[in-house]
Amino acid sequence: MGLKVNFTRIENVLLVRLDGELDHHEANHLRSEWQQILQQQPIEHVILNLEKLYFMDSSGLGVILGRYKEMQKSSGEMVICSISPEVKRLFDLSGMFKIMKLVDNESFALKMLGVAS
Template structure:
């Protein structure tokens, strides 16, 4: 399975919806797409929706952590939402939830970011 990436912006928030598998085969492409979108749309916050992400390895964690560092260096924030149980467990084991916020839905995350 591959990775499908859907991106949209609302105000200064880049919403990234992932569908499929985020692994060493797809991580570099996602990194490039997100970096380009952050620069192009003057993004200040990232909302990462993982409802349809079914697999992720350490390469995927690296991409997410890298974009977190990129956006927080600008004073922004990253929120992960709609995360399925398999990926949730990976986030727990990696310790990412200690630094990245999680919300139940996109709407809830957008409220926190002030654009809903």
């Protein structure tokens, strides 16, 4: 199936919605597209919606961790929301939720970051 990616900017927040499979074939494309958007637009925070992502491997975790570190360097936040059970298990096993916040949905994440939806 591959990966469908939707980037939406809401004020100073980049909303990233992933749909499908994030594996090593898709990771490089996602990484370059995401970095390009972060460099071109004034983005302070990222919300990553994983509701429709049903498969991810370690290369996908690497892409997400890299963008998380970019946000940290600029004193921004990355918030994960609406995660599927399959992908949540990978995040749990990797320890990613020790550093990243997980919330129920986009609306809550936007409110948490001070952006009205």
